[in-house]
Amino acid sequence: MVNLESLKIDLKSLEQGATPFEFELDDAFFESLETTEVQRGNLHVSLLVNRTNDYYDLNFHIEGSVMVPCDLCLDDMEQKIDTDNRLAAKFGENYSEDDDLVTVVEDEGILDVAWFIYEFTELNIPIKHVHAPGKCNPAMIKKLQEHSATRSSGEEIENDVDPRWAALSNLKIED
Template sequence: MHTDLYKVNLRSLSEGDHELHWVLGDDYFQHLGAEDFTSGEVYVDVYIHHIGGVFSLELEYDGYVGTTCDRCLDPLELDVYTERELVVKFGDEHREESEKLLIIPEQDGVLDLTWTMYEDIVLSLPMQRMHEEGECNEDMMRAYSKVAADEPQPQQQEIVRDEDGIDERWAALKQLKQE
């Protein structure tokens, strides 16, 4: 994968509207070392509106990523559909002012969207990545339910109290207090 593919030279953009379109495939996720994803195909549309020294970007994502189910560990495809707005301005150094405002060095003038797109995809996915109820690997679910049922339940320990009604486990502290 050519990493410069997702870099946008903002200094060379004329004022007005611009569009970029990419397909993030398996090679993109593998290049980033994205261990969470085994595959993917996400279409990304980037719309840039440039006026003065301000670049308003709208990023739209549509596709899927392949991962593993947190419950049964079988392969799972998750839909990706999200949008993000980002404003980019020139400044002295690279700074993220907020999740919507990014400052990049004017001397460089290049915006690298490689990690931004990856983060947007990750944040669009649910925390628990699981098949719909009843769609998990039946063998794995049977094995899991057997192990889950065999787990020992914590037993309530009977509390023994002394003549003052104090828990005997604290008797040593009571003795220290009296001394």
């Protein structure tokens, strides 16, 4: 089980200059965040925090893999993750996130990077994720083909278009 407390960085305690952090995240990390998109995976996170007075530059390198559902057959598939992201932090009176700048409450001085790691990981997943050809669940592919708008013979099913809509196709806009 991942200790989410280890993902909370006490910015005030960091020395001037660069401080490295390493995290190994597994299924427990994703389960603890209670997200719906990614629920399993193994990630290695390298975080380098560079402190200059009360300004912090955080550089994340995340690599590994997560399990996501295939858009075609809905079986789980492994999606490789390899991403570099940057985040800046400073102290202020109230917590806020503006683009790539996080303002941390100065009295607390703690920055929880767990959600940022999750967001960087999720943003690295392609919009469309499909198994390699021939790797999808064959039973699901067969069902999809049975219910497809085109038959295996290549003939398309006739679409009965509402005549009111069909009349619109005859309209032409002239310049």
